[in-house]
Every structure is written in C-alpha cells, then in structure tokens.
Amino acid sequence: MGQPTGEFRQEAVRTRGGELVSGGLLVTVGTPDGSEVRPCPEEWRPQPRRIGRSEPARGPVGGPGRAVGPLALGAGPADLPLLDREADVAQLLGLLAEGRSIRLVGQAGSGRSALLSAVAEAAGDLAPGGVVQLCGHHRTAADLLQDLFAATHHAPGFRPDPGQLAAHLARVGAVVVIDEVEPTGAELEQLLAAAPDCAFLISAAPDSPLLPADSRLQDHPVAGLSRAACLALAARLAGRPLDAAEKAWAVDLWFESEGLPLRFVQAAALLRQRDVAVDALVAAEEDRLDVFGAVRAPVHDPDPAVREGELRGRVPLPSVAETASPAVRLAEGLSEPAQAVLRLAVALGGECPTAPHLPALIDVGQGESALHELADAGLAVSIGGHHRLTAGALELLAPQWPARGCTDGAAQHFAWWVGHSSVSLEQIAAEAEVVIGVLLADRTAGRHASVVRLARAAAPALALALRWGAWERVLDLGLEAARATGSKADEAWFHHELGVFAVCVQEPGRATAELETALTLRAAVGEPRGAAAARRMLDLLRAEGRQLPSGGPAAPAPPRRPVIRAIAQVPWRFKTTPGTAGRTRRTAIAASAAVLAIGVLGTAVALTVAGPEEHRGNDPHSSSDDGTGVPAGRPSPRPSLSPAAGAASPESPGESPTADETEPEPSASTSGPSHSPSASKKPSKSPTAGETATPQPSTPGQPAQPPVVPPVQTPVQPGPPSVTHGPAPSPSSSPTTPSTSPSASSSPPGTPTPTGSASPSASPTTSP
Structure with missing residues (x-):
C-alpha cells in the first residue's frame, strides 16, 4: 500500500475529486461548491465488458490468508488443512452443483469462514463463471451487488442503476461466496433475486433471523469439531505433542466449548505462553548450574526433555474460567x-x-x-x-x-491520506471501516472539529471508490458533528452532498428536502456559488415533465428459480445418488433438445413424454399430407418438454433408461443428414439378449402408446431390430436385404438414428 511520509499539517490536506457514472447520470465529485449531477452524454456512457471467468481467491474469504506468527513450526491457523469438514465440503459442493443457495449458520468461532474458503477453492469448475468471493462485513445489499458487478464486468467508475444491474447480472452464472452477510429478510432476498443464475454460499451472524418459508436459501448448520480433531488442532498450533495433563485439560475444554475451533486456537496460544514460562525456568536452572557448579545444583535426570517435562508440571494450566474467556490473559502475553x-x-x-x-x-x-x-x-x-x-x-x-490517547491525530492522518495522489481508490475502499471507526472514536471523545475535517475529506474519496454505504455513513457522521460545532457552512455542505447521494440512488423526495435545506443555509451564510449549485440540482429535480435519466427501465425482480440454468448444465464430478443425475439436468436437456430440433427441421417439432419403449420420429424427409410433419391418418402428437428416451446404457445391460436419463444426440441434431466414414465401415450387428441396441416395439397385450412423429414406413412384425452401419443408398435404390429380416431399413417407427450412422433420409422403406 502506498504510504507517503511527511508532516500532517492542515494545509497539506487535499480533497480528492473526479467523475463517475451512476446509471444515466454523470456525477462530478470533490468540487469546492459540492458535488453535482447532470445527464450523462450517450457517447460517455460506459459499455461494461463481461469478464470470462473469476478464479477463487486463496486463503480466508476477503483478505490475505497466510498467518506468520511466533509458532514453533512456523504456521498459523490459516495454514492448517481443514479438519473434520470433509463431509460438509462434499455436501455443500453437491448442493451448489444443483443450483441451490446455502446459508451457513453456527455459533461465533465455529469455523464458517474457513469452511467458506475450502468450498470456494473446490467449486472452481462447477459454474461457467467460476467462483466470486465477496466480503459482506459492513456492506449493504447495494454494495454487495456493486461488488458482484465489478467482479464479473470490466467497467471502472461505473455504478449501474437497478435496471442496468438486473440486466447485467442476469447473464452471470457463477458460485458467489459471501462471508458475514449483514442484510437480512427482504433485502437479502432481493440480493439473491438480482442474480438468478448464480448459486450463493453465504455466512451470516449467529443472531440472524430465520429464513422465510419461500426463501431461495436453505440453512446448513456448522457444528463444532470432533474431540480428536480439536486435540490435533491444539497440538499442531502448540508446536508439540500434548502430555497427559494437557490432553485432559483439552478434553474438558472440548466439552465446555462444544468443539468450537476458535477456542482451541486460543487454547494453543495459552499453551505457547505456558511454554515460554517453562523455558524461563529451564534458563534459570542452567544459570544456577553455571554459577554454583554441580555442588549446589539439584539432582535431576540428565535428559533435557525429561527435565523440561518435570518443570512444565510446575506451571499450572489455565482454569476453566480463563479458557472460557481467554482474551484478557492472551492480551497480557503479547509483545x-x-x-x-x-x-x-x-x-x-x-x-x-x-x-x-x-x-x-x-x-x-x-x-x-x-x-x-x-x-x-x-x-x-x-x-x-x-x-x-x-x-x-x-x-x-x-x-x-x-x-489512552492512541487515536489522537488519527483523524488528521487519514484526512491527509485519502487525498494523497499515491493512494489508490481500492486502498481507500479497504480502509473504509477503519475511517468510520476513527470518526466514531473522535465523536465519543468530543473532537467534533476533527470529525468534520475527516468527513469532508473522506466522503468524496469513498464516493469515487464506489463504497456508497460508507459514503452515506460518513456524511451522516459529518452532518452530526457540524451541528455540534455550530458551523452552518459545513452543515450546508453535508446537506448538499446527502442530496446528491439521494439523487444517485433514485430517492427524489429525500434529495429535494436535503437540497432545499442546503440552499437555505448557504443563502443565510452568504455563499452565492454554493447556493447556485444547490439551485441547479433542484432545477434538475423539479423540471416540469422531466425525470432523471437512467440507463434503462427499472426491471421487476426476476422470478425465483429453484435450480439455476447455468450451473445445472455442468455435470457433477462427484458421485451422486442413483436416479438423481437425470433430474438435476432435466430442464437444461429438454430445452437444448427442443432448440436443436427446431433448427434442423425448420419448424416446431413437438416432444412427447415417453417411457422406456417410446421414441421420437425425427425424419426430416418423412411425408405429410397436411404439411405439419405428421403422417396422414395419424393424430397430432401431444406436446411435452421432455426428450424421448434413447438407447440402453452399456453400463446396465437389459435395462432401458428413462426419459430423464437420456441426453440428446448432438451429431444427429446439429449437422443434419450426413455420413460418417468410420461408421460406414462397421458391419451390421444384431443385438443379443441383454444388449438391446434399440427398444422393442409394442406387442399385443401392452397398453396403447401415445402417438409419435415417425417416418413413413410400413410396420413389420414385432421382433428385435438391429442397427445397420453402412453407406446410405439413394432413395431410388432398392434394399438388398430381404424384407423379412430385421434391419435398419425396417426399424419400428420412432427408432432414433445412432450417432455416426446414416441419416434417416437414406433408409429405404419396404413396399406394403
């Protein structure tokens, strides 16, 4: 991070200025008279470019990962492999692959952030848009949507309005991981609905309200670790194996804390502090031995490890009360x-x-x-x-x-820092919560003038950094401090900025009230330029018959979908329950089969809900009397959204898959009538028992089947048909195979053409 050096004088503080586009508005921030808004020219409007794929961040969600501390083995909690969470990771990956959205619930310190990071790293191949990791700490729903847009689109300095945001995010199919989400209720549901093709994995505060009955989210509890995992975690972070007394102490802690990982991270820190006390005893004993010699030295075991264990027994372990609330004792042992x-x-x-x-x-x-x-x-x-x-x-x-005065001068430092040219907007956005913390600390200490200076310097910088939740919070704190100091000029400035903020977020009533107050105050203190700026903003709001331009109409919230399209098309890599793989891809396969069939035939082809023994007739050259693709004398087929069943799976001989488990044949659907050279050289082969290549036709005694759309052929006697792979003869040629033998030319109506074989148009028909 760029950290310039120098004296922090008031005259060195500069206000950061610039321009950004909010919807259809061009916002100028940081001018001496206050920010202004005007319609953005069409040629200046950004054209967001979709980022192809987002890679998951490494380490904990939302920040740097590796912790390097004074540990014996040189590793911190973030470097350890995730213990006792394999089942949780597999279950969450399976739910995300089905397009589900999950909320992790659990006690504080249960390891929700670590579990989020592990799932995010393993879910990189689930969605075409990859994995997007966001931080929800002190972010509003609007901030999170803007962060999601910025992570998936390249459009610097652009904050879309709700209509534009819905249009851009509707095409994003990714796994979105958000840690510590603060919005709840309807605001959270609107956040999820804005990206209907994304699967969300979020963690919320332990006291978050219950989800509504129609929520898109489902709760996943995060429990504590097992006893063995907690003991292994404590030993790994302590840097050595635990002795018998320490194991018994850790087991008591496991019962008391219900296996919360954070408690054992802190317990390992207490053990390291105890080891420091033991090392002091060992060093003191060695010093006495060097000074007095072996005469007055105590008799002990010559093995240093045994002697260290004996001295460790002299240092008592922390009590149960200290391990339940170890923050004060841990703080006393820090450097x-x-x-x-x-x-x-x-x-x-x-x-x-x-x-x-x-x-x-x-x-x-x-x-x-x-x-x-x-x-x-x-x-x-x-x-x-x-x-x-x-x-x-x-x-x-x-x-x-x-x-103890540690925040004295912090407001002056950050007021100078946010305006320095070497500091980027991303760095300012990362320190937004710290800046707000400085404002709150100075307000508590009664330093209202410092609050005003920092708020006036930080507000334009946060606006340009698109951290608008923090921008509004800083303006509110600055207005409160300006009233406390009695400065009408500062109070008018904050009212003006709040009015501009309201215009940007499309709240015209609030914007009018704030700007009218600013105009009144600036006229009272004699600021003609500031009053003119406020008047221009009011004229823009009050223009008769004119509305503030926007990038597009405010689109209604997209309907809630139980399974997202983009992720449902990606096959799940892990083992699934038998019979569920077809159901997870039913909608995507049916839609793709219908679109491909329409492209080949040039007309709408109806699909039927078919059982294992029903098949489609997709011969583009079959004759029809009425021009609808249905042979004369046959009723119209029943429309459906499910594709017909295909050939039996080779992994399960003798069984025909259901319609849900059958995928469309891309080669037969997209390329039209074609001949495969490799397939034409294969000899004809009749299926044997248990290797049914094509399903059997209906036999007498079976229930009547729904009508289909077959090619014009004469039915033959029921029998096991065969699949012929060979060159397709012309329609005028006569078949060499007798009509009594089953072949591809005498296939029952609706038999699909195998991939790589001749098209249905080349199959000769037998004379009645």
Whole structure:
C-alpha cells in the first residue's frame, strides 16, 4: 500500500475529486461548491465488458490468508488443512452443483469462514463463471451487488442503476461466496433475486433471523469439531505433542466449548505462553548450574526433555474460567507492539488499520508481525483486506484496555491520506471501516472539529471508490458533528452532498428536502456559488415533465428459480445418488433438445413424454399430407418438454433408461443428414439378449402408446431390430436385404438414428 511520509499539517490536506457514472447520470465529485449531477452524454456512457471467468481467491474469504506468527513450526491457523469438514465440503459442493443457495449458520468461532474458503477453492469448475468471493462485513445489499458487478464486468467508475444491474447480472452464472452477510429478510432476498443464475454460499451472524418459508436459501448448520480433531488442532498450533495433563485439560475444554475451533486456537496460544514460562525456568536452572557448579545444583535426570517435562508440571494450566474467556490473559502475553495494535483496535471499535498506517498512528514499525501475532493468538481475523477483532474480544478487552490517547491525530492522518495522489481508490475502499471507526472514536471523545475535517475529506474519496454505504455513513457522521460545532457552512455542505447521494440512488423526495435545506443555509451564510449549485440540482429535480435519466427501465425482480440454468448444465464430478443425475439436468436437456430440433427441421417439432419403449420420429424427409410433419391418418402428437428416451446404457445391460436419463444426440441434431466414414465401415450387428441396441416395439397385450412423429414406413412384425452401419443408398435404390429380416431399413417407427450412422433420409422403406 502506498504510504507517503511527511508532516500532517492542515494545509497539506487535499480533497480528492473526479467523475463517475451512476446509471444515466454523470456525477462530478470533490468540487469546492459540492458535488453535482447532470445527464450523462450517450457517447460517455460506459459499455461494461463481461469478464470470462473469476478464479477463487486463496486463503480466508476477503483478505490475505497466510498467518506468520511466533509458532514453533512456523504456521498459523490459516495454514492448517481443514479438519473434520470433509463431509460438509462434499455436501455443500453437491448442493451448489444443483443450483441451490446455502446459508451457513453456527455459533461465533465455529469455523464458517474457513469452511467458506475450502468450498470456494473446490467449486472452481462447477459454474461457467467460476467462483466470486465477496466480503459482506459492513456492506449493504447495494454494495454487495456493486461488488458482484465489478467482479464479473470490466467497467471502472461505473455504478449501474437497478435496471442496468438486473440486466447485467442476469447473464452471470457463477458460485458467489459471501462471508458475514449483514442484510437480512427482504433485502437479502432481493440480493439473491438480482442474480438468478448464480448459486450463493453465504455466512451470516449467529443472531440472524430465520429464513422465510419461500426463501431461495436453505440453512446448513456448522457444528463444532470432533474431540480428536480439536486435540490435533491444539497440538499442531502448540508446536508439540500434548502430555497427559494437557490432553485432559483439552478434553474438558472440548466439552465446555462444544468443539468450537476458535477456542482451541486460543487454547494453543495459552499453551505457547505456558511454554515460554517453562523455558524461563529451564534458563534459570542452567544459570544456577553455571554459577554454583554441580555442588549446589539439584539432582535431576540428565535428559533435557525429561527435565523440561518435570518443570512444565510446575506451571499450572489455565482454569476453566480463563479458557472460557481467554482474551484478557492472551492480551497480557503479547509483545509490546502487538499490545499497542490491540489497544488501537479496541479504540476503533474492533477495526485494525493495515500495517502501513501503524508507524504514523502508534509508532509501531513492525506492524505486519504485530497483526499476525494477534491472528495467531485468536484475537484478530483477516477480512476485507484488513484485520478486525474476533467475536467477543472487543467486549472483554474494552474495560481492561482503555484508549489512552492512541487515536489522537488519527483523524488528521487519514484526512491527509485519502487525498494523497499515491493512494489508490481500492486502498481507500479497504480502509473504509477503519475511517468510520476513527470518526466514531473522535465523536465519543468530543473532537467534533476533527470529525468534520475527516468527513469532508473522506466522503468524496469513498464516493469515487464506489463504497456508497460508507459514503452515506460518513456524511451522516459529518452532518452530526457540524451541528455540534455550530458551523452552518459545513452543515450546508453535508446537506448538499446527502442530496446528491439521494439523487444517485433514485430517492427524489429525500434529495429535494436535503437540497432545499442546503440552499437555505448557504443563502443565510452568504455563499452565492454554493447556493447556485444547490439551485441547479433542484432545477434538475423539479423540471416540469422531466425525470432523471437512467440507463434503462427499472426491471421487476426476476422470478425465483429453484435450480439455476447455468450451473445445472455442468455435470457433477462427484458421485451422486442413483436416479438423481437425470433430474438435476432435466430442464437444461429438454430445452437444448427442443432448440436443436427446431433448427434442423425448420419448424416446431413437438416432444412427447415417453417411457422406456417410446421414441421420437425425427425424419426430416418423412411425408405429410397436411404439411405439419405428421403422417396422414395419424393424430397430432401431444406436446411435452421432455426428450424421448434413447438407447440402453452399456453400463446396465437389459435395462432401458428413462426419459430423464437420456441426453440428446448432438451429431444427429446439429449437422443434419450426413455420413460418417468410420461408421460406414462397421458391419451390421444384431443385438443379443441383454444388449438391446434399440427398444422393442409394442406387442399385443401392452397398453396403447401415445402417438409419435415417425417416418413413413410400413410396420413389420414385432421382433428385435438391429442397427445397420453402412453407406446410405439413394432413395431410388432398392434394399438388398430381404424384407423379412430385421434391419435398419425396417426399424419400428420412432427408432432414433445412432450417432455416426446414416441419416434417416437414406433408409429405404419396404413396399406394403
């Protein structure tokens, strides 16, 4: 991250300015008189380009993965393989392959984020659009939709309106993984409906409300780990095998915590702190031996490992109460830089700034190591490009770790940072929660003037970074601080910016009220240019018979689909339950078969719901009296959406697949009448018992079958037909095979042409 250096003087603070397109509006941000909106010229409107495929991110969702801390084996919790979650991963992959959307529910610290990352990494081949990983921490539904659009389309500086967004996301077929989703209820359902061809895998807060009965989501509980997995996790993070006393202590913790992985990450940190105390005892004993010699040294086993085990028994293990709430004890065992970062995070409401900010804020040079030390201790987790405290740590540490002035000057630093030219908009978006934390800390401390300065500097930058949820939050906090300071000019500026925000999100009533207030205040304080800017915005809103232009009509919410199209067409790689593979692809196969048949015949061909012994007649050269493709004297077939059954599967001799398990023949449907050279050299072969190449025709005594669309042929006696592979004779040639022998020329009506064989038009018919 670009982190410029220099003095933080008020005159060095600059306001970031620029332009962006919101729907059909051109928004100019960061002007001295406030932002302005005008209709965007047609030639300036962006043309989003679809990104072909999104690759899953490595590591935890939404942030850097590998944790490098002071562990004996040099690995942190994020480096460990996922323990005891194989069944969960397989089940979630199967549901996603069927197009289902899942919400992970479980207690705080149950490992939902780690499970999301594992599924996201394994689901790369499920959908044509790949895997899209988003961070839901402090994001609104509109922010998440914008993030999904930005991850699947190349359109920098463009925020589509709802109509445009629905049109662009309707063509996206991907697995969308979102960690810590905050929207609930109708807002969450609208988020899912905006991308109907995507399968969502999200995790929500433990206290999230129940899903409605018609929700597209289904809950998947995430329970704790087994006892063996918890013991293995503690030993791996402790860097050594556990002794008998530690195993008994870990089993008690497993019963108390119900196997939550976070508790054992913290328990391993407590064991490492205990090892530090044991190492101190060993070092003290060696010092006494060097000073006094062997005369006064205690007699002990010469093996150092045995002696270390004896000394470890002198250091008591943490009690059950300490392991139930270990945050305070873990914080006391951290290094000084890590404690300083922890104190700053507590002061900012649990948000940790990234490492380049730490030297300017708390004079910590090794900020990256301090953040990783917090993560290794189970006190912080990486999400959304920065770190935040884990669940419950802020409530436990806030009374014990007061701010002590660690946020003094933070607002001035970030006001200078967001306006610096070396800082990118992506970096500002990643620090949005930290900036809001600084504003809240200064508001609590009563530094309202600092809040106003930071809010006026950060609001344009967040608007250009398209973090509009944070943009609105910063404007609200700045307006509150401006009222507290009594500055009417600042208050008018924030009202004006809130009016522009309301115009961009298509809330004309709110926009009119905010802009009228801004106009009144600016006229009162004598700001003619600012008043003119507010008046221009009001004229745009109040123009008679004129509405704000948009990129397209506001489309209604797409209907909820139980199975998405794009992912249902991808065959599932893992083993499935017998009889379910056909049902998962029924809709896609039927639709593709119908479209291909229409393209070949040039007319609408009706499909029938057929059993194992019913087949389609798709001869494009069969005659018809009425021009509908139905032979004379036969009733019209019954329309259906299911393709006809095909040949029996070679894996199951003697059984014919159902209509749901049959896939269309692409070579016979797309290329039309053609001859395969390789197929023409194959000799004729009659099927034997148990190897039925084509199903049997109906025999007397069986129920009447629904009418089909066959070629004009004379039925023959019931018997096992054969498939002939050979060159197709012309229609005028006579068959060399006697009419009494079964052959391809005397196939029963509706027998499909095998792939690679001659087309139905080349099959001669027998004379009646």
